[in-house]
Amino acid sequence: MKNFADRLLEAIDEKQNPCCIGLDPRIKNIPQYIRDENIDKYGNTMEAVGRSFLDFNMGIIDATHDVVPAYKPQMAFYEQYGEFGVAAFKRTVEHVKRNGCIAIEDAKRNDIGSTSKAYADGHLGEVELCDATTKPSLDVDAITVNPYLGSDCTNPFVENCKKHGKGIFVLVKTSNKSSGEIQDKQTDIFGDAEKLGYVPQVFTDVAQLVDEWGRDVIGERGYSSVGAVVGATYPIQAITTRKLMSKAIILVPGVGAQGATGKDTIPNFNKDGQGAIINSSRGIIFAYQTEQFKRNEFEFDKAARESALAMKDDITSALKEAGILRW
Amino acid sequence: MKNFADRLLEAIDEKQNPCCIGLDPRIKNIPQYIRDENIDKYGNTMEAVGRSFLDFNMGIIDATHDVVPAYKPQMAFYEQYGEFGVAAFKRTVEHVKRNGCIAIEDAKRNDIGSTSKAYADGHLGEVELCDATTKPSLDVDAITVNPYLGSDCTNPFVENCKKHGKGIFVLVKTSNKSSGEIQDKQTDIFGDAEKLGYVPQVFTDVAQLVDEWGRDVIGERGYSSVGAVVGATYPIQAITTRKLMSKAIILVPGVGAQGATGKDTIPNFNKDGQGAIINSSRGIIFAYQTEQFKRNEFEFDKAARESALAMKDDITSALKEAGILRW
Numbered sequence: 001m002k003n004f005a006d007r008l009l010e011a012i013d014e015k016q017n018p019c020c021i022g023l024d025p026r027i028k029n030i031p032q033y034i035r036d037e038n039i040d041k042y043g044n045t046m047e048a049v050g051r052s053f054l055d056f057n058m059g060i061i062d063a064t065h066d067v068v069p070a071y072k073p074q075m076a077f078y079e080q081y082g083e084f085g086v087a088a089f090k091r092t093v094e095h096v097k098r099n100g101c102i103a104i105e106d107a108k109r110n111d112i113g114s115t116s117k118a119y120a121d122g123h124l125g126e127v128e129l130c131d132a133t134t135k136p137s138l139d140v141d142a143i144t145v146n147p148y149l150g151s152d153c154t155n156p157f158v159e160n161c162k163k164h165g166k167g168i169f170v171l172v173k174t175s176n177k178s179s180g181e182i183q184d185k186q187t188d189i190f191g192d193a194e195k196l197g198y199v200p201q202v203f204t205d206v207a208q209l210v211d212e213w214g215r216d217v218i219g220e221r222g223y224s225s226v227g228a229v230v231g232a233t234y235p236i237q238a239i240t241t242r243k244l245m246s247k248a249i250i251l252v253p254g255v256g257a258q259g260a261t262g263k264d265t266i267p268n269f270n271k272d273g274q275g276a277i278i279n280s281s282r283g284i285i286f287a288y289q290t291e292q293f294k295r296n297e298f299e300f301d302k303a304a305r306e307s308a309l310a311m312k313d314d315i316t317s318a319l320k321e322a323g324i325l326r327w
Numbered sequence: 328m329k330n331f332a333d334r335l336l337e338a339i340d341e342k343q344n345p346c347c348i349g350l351d352p353r354i355k356n357i358p359q360y361i362r363d364e365n366i367d368k369y370g371n372t373m374e375a376v377g378r379s380f381l382d383f384n385m386g387i388i389d390a391t392h393d394v395v396p397a398y399k400p401q402m403a404f405y406e407q408y409g410e411f412g413v414a415a416f417k418r419t420v421e422h423v424k425r426n427g428c429i430a431i432e433d434a435k436r437n438d439i440g441s442t443s444k445a446y447a448d449g450h451l452g453e454v455e456l457c458d459a460t461t462k463p464s465l466d467v468d469a470i471t472v473n474p475y476l477g478s479d480c481t482n483p484f485v486e487n488c489k490k491h492g493k494g495i496f497v498l499v500k501t502s503n504k505s506s507g508e509i510q511d512k513q514t515d516i517f518g519d520a521e522k523l524g525y526v527p528q529v530f531t532d533v534a535q536l537v538d539e540w541g542r543d544v545i546g547e548r549g550y551s552s553v554g555a556v557v558g559a560t561y562p563i564q565a566i567t568t569r570k571l572m573s574k575a576i577i578l579v580p581g582v583g584a585q586g587a588t589g590k591d592t593i594p595n596f597n598k599d600g601q602g603a604i605i606n607s608s609r610g611i612i613f614a615y616q617t618e619q620f621k622r623n624e625f626e627f628d629k630a631a632r633e634s635a636l637a638m639k640d641d642i643t644s645a646l647k648e649a650g651i652l653r654w
Contacts, residue, residue, distance in 0.1 A: 187514060
């Protein structure tokens with residue numbers, strides 16, 4: 001069973017691109033011709049939405065799988081549509097893997113012990129059937145995890161990283177404006193911030209937990225399958241989190257629609273030019289509707305490819321400028 | 328649109344019972360005859376598991392809907408099985424509502440702004456179809472929410488509470504052993520704990536946020552549709568959280584399998600005998616496999632009813648002893 005961190009870093013080297021595409025479908029942004037085709041087949045139903053998502057995603061994946069190492073489908077957009085959305089999610093993941101790429105599920109799951117195991121087994125491991133045999137279910141390569149409940153809840157996910165060669169990305173510092181309300185709370189006023197080099201806050205405490213949780217799943221390249229999420233919108237905080245969890249691969253959202261630039265992502269990389277994977281969602285998949293990559297709706301996939309190539313260029317240029325580009 | 332808190336409190340009064348049943352199906356604990364019937368119909372598939380969950384849940388609901396005001400299906404156990412599990416979840420929720428009871432989804436969801444809206448719309452509101460019309464989807468009465476990401480993420484859920492008469496329960500202090508790792512971090516060492524009456528910690532900060540978030544959705548009975556989760560395993564902490572969010576209805580897990588007793592739940596109630604709903608899952612739905620309520624598998628529903636009545640008796644006795652029983 002190959003270590004997830006090794007798989008991801010190899011895929012990044014192979015494509016010479018540390019970027020992934022967020023597959024966050026919104027029905028109103030999907031080309032009308034795809035929607036119409038599915039209304040014709042399935043009526044104006046949730047099934048038609050799920051099928052439209054899948055058709056759209058397959059178009060994006062077919063046009064970009066030689067550019068990016070990974071895709072990050074955001075479960076919220078699928079689960080919205082109940083069973084039909086989840087079916088589209090699963091088939092999307094299958095198409096990502098069929099094209100030799102890595103599927104990172106953004107779901108921010110967690111729960112207490114035995115329930116957390118149900119999530120970990122369903123998304124990363126195997127589930128029990130009626131006759132007590134087991135089988136993989138959603139079977140993504142990695143999933144994002146919320147740390148609020150603590151170690152005993154995250155353990156079942158880490159166990160499945162070991163057992164099934166999977167990965168997790170734990171929320172450390174999220175990209176949104178109010179992430180600081182809880183994540184930035186100072187937690188150790190008596191700690192020697194000057195000596196530590198940082199002010200202990202909830203998110204730095206979580207970063208330390210990530211480092212601990214990841215110790216048993218370090219791959220041959222020295223990185224752990226327990227990674228973290230740090231928003232590109234907080235580059236200063238990223239300097240600290242990068243140090244506190246030096247072996248974690250950091251999934252970095254917030255570039256593009258949320259306002260961060262390629263340069264803002266640099267603090268999440270280590271000096272070896274590794275250790276981060278940068279995500280962009282709307283800016284790539286709906287590029288055909290943007291000023292910069294405008295195309296007619298039948299060429300949404302071509303626009304996505306152009307946008308993905310531009311993002312690759314943006315990030316690799318920033319890495320080059322920082323003197324840590326590997327290729 | 329009737330306020331969720333009012334609906335829940337009325338249902339509790341009607342049944343004279345502040346308890347809900349957690350519908351957390353595990354295939355290995357479901358009667359063999361149900362599994363066999365579904366293997367016959369659907370083969371040894373995930374669909375057979377989903378159908379078994381639904382048959383089992385309907386049996387539990389049919390046998391207990393006159394005893395309890397609400398059910399709390401835990402999404403993890405359904406979602407494990409992809410589209411087939413989610414279909415069973417949705418049909419379970421429909422059966423709960425058809426029987427005049429309230430469906431509280433335990434899913435601990437949250438994400439950043441626009442993605443959080445997708446969750447809020449899918450679970451509590453309406454989703455957009457291919458022709459831009461909208462329709463309710465999972466349509467539960469309330470959902471549990473994780474606060475780690477802050478206000479701008481929780482807002483879309485609160486908006487749907489207002490707009491659709493729904494509720495949320497925000498994780499404040501979870502019932503598991505390692506919940507303290509993050510939730511108990513002291514956050515204001517310079518605060519005057521003696522004057523405040525408590526030590527400011529992450530979970531007390533979250534309790535204050537819950538109080539704020541809930542201010543615009545207070546019903547006629549003086550309670551808010553923004554509730555909280557506080558584990559029965561932490562009765563001391565519950566004294567503080569009860570004070571900090573006096574208008575919140577507190578969903579209290581941890582009784583039974585997790586070791587807390589009826590008496591441990593009392594600090595979560597207000598002096599009016601309202602403001603808490605106590606959950607038990609395994610101890611009720613799989614009562615037929617316990618020493619106390621042992622029955623053959625064909626009578627799993629009768630055992631669940633007996634266990635639900637015993638739980639009602641346990642909690643109401645504790646309320647009576649505390650001098651705050653309403654009925």
